[in-house]
Amino acid sequence: MAEEKKYWLDRSDNVTKLYRGLWGIGFSLLIFDLVLHKHEELEFAAWFGFYAWFGFVACVVLVLAAKEVLRRLFKREEDYYER
């Protein structure tokens, strides 16, 4: 069988590069926050990095709640309704 083509993403060090790049983008967005003067309708939304930490915390809470609470309570076998 012919050797299958290797893709860039198949190498785990490339995935790590992407991951680090994403952190880089995140931090540069925070630096912009220092420079840009924002007029927000809601006062607290103008706090430094409000959207950044809100997004991060929201997603961690979302995943943990779904995994630890919802899945424990409501997960059943795939054929639950067919039995």
Added chain:
Amino acid sequence: MSGEFPVALILILGGALVPLVRGRLRAGFMLILPVAAFAYLLMLPHGAHGQVHFLGQTLVLMRVDRLSLLFGYVFLIAAFLNVIYALHVEDTGQHVSGLVYAGSALGAVFAGDLLTLFVYWELTAVSSVMLIWARGTERARRAGMRYVLIQLLSGMFLLAGALLHWQGSNSLEFGRIGLSSPGGALILVGFGIKCAFPLLHNWLQDAYPEATVTGTVMLSAFTTKLGIYALARGFPGTEMLIWVGALMTAFPIFYAVIENDLRRVLAYSMNNQLGFMVAGIGIGSELAVNGAVAHAFADILFKALLFMSMGAVLLRAGTIKGSELGGLYKSMPWTTGFCIVGAASISAFPLFSAFVTKSMVMAAAAAEGHVVIWLVLLFASAGVFHHAGIKIPYFAFFAHDSGIRCREAPFNMLIAMGLTALLCVGIGVFPTPLYSILPYPVSYVPYTAAHVLDQLQLLVFSALAFAVLIRTGIYPPELKSTNLDSDWVYRRLGPTLAGALTGVVSGLLASLDRAGSAVVSRLVRMLHRHHGPEGVLARTWPTGSMALWMMVLLLAYLLLYYI
């Protein structure tokens, strides 16, 4: 041009004629139908056309105004894209029901009175269920049956509310209804079922993922957005809807995180997007209603694109379960790209459609001082990126390589996805044309440095949260599972209770039966004793005794004669 001819009939009658044509002619005919209807809409003057007098009421078959035209345009764009996406399908029934379904949704949008609305409302239910049953599996048959019953029930609420409304206000006109008007609450429940309000929502997640590859895309465009249209027409500024909408944005995303069927994940995210629209309608300011209907317009397109890409995966890979997929970007690079455009659009990345539509609802919530609602909507915005923006493309096309090697999607599907992707980006980059057809004048400016920065921060750090959770192994793996939702009430609790009740009742009937048969058998025994073969009253009397009695009678007669 006058607007007497109902635009819905172009698709409905055209759809009915589809079986008569074959091959390339059929493809051309089906493509021309939405184009012709669109051209007709462009020429229509505003006003109430197609008036019919019925039972002392004036029914309006074609009410043309900015709101109905906006939904009319997007329904026809969706119908056109759906026809392209489904061109390879040979099953004539699906083409017919798809066009009749799109046509009846269009008819409902242009209905100027509640009775016409009701008729088209029910027609959407009946025509669309064929797209579920066409899958041909037992699961699809059952899910379709549940779906159509719930849709017809929504119509029953609408009809009952409409009749009360008629009785109370002596008018069938479909304008602003409000909760306090007669029949208003019943009509709201009818609309609420279609909009998938919390606890009335589960028909959506139950039925849509069971439809055919092309049927699900079709379904995603019309039914729920018809509900949103009706809500925007009848109940703008109803405060309760703000909370209902906020709840709708938040709770489905938890389910979406743990759901394995990727088309069901999309159904949950659809529920979440509808929440933004419902909340906008509830807020009711010009900015909010503009935002709600603009978001409905954008949502029809990006949700269609996402369902199209997942449909292509189901068609080629033969499964749509996250636990069985992964690495498909190697086999389906174009589909991957289009899916990512849909994902960026639903997540409201700058330059993609939801960035210019959803943000109007958010801005309206902030402007009206709904701080808690605004926070819930922001949470839901992060969440939708998480489950629809990242999870869908990640588990289908990337993640661990499942080893599945398949062909790229059929050419017609790629064309449909390409056009839809173009529209999603087009709206995001040039929002002005969409803004110019909204119900109210727009002064909102989406592209400010602060808005772009805020949104990018929200999205990039949501993505970072996903990446951290995946790399640390905390992220829950995709598991083969069924997650109980509100449909459990009628799929498990109801039948169980009914089963138990049947047991009790049949036990009761059995003991009644026993008691009854005891009484009857005693009666039979008694009759038997007196009338049976040995019974006193049933003995055969000899002929002699009859002659004797005859003689007695004759003697008595003789005696009486002489007296």
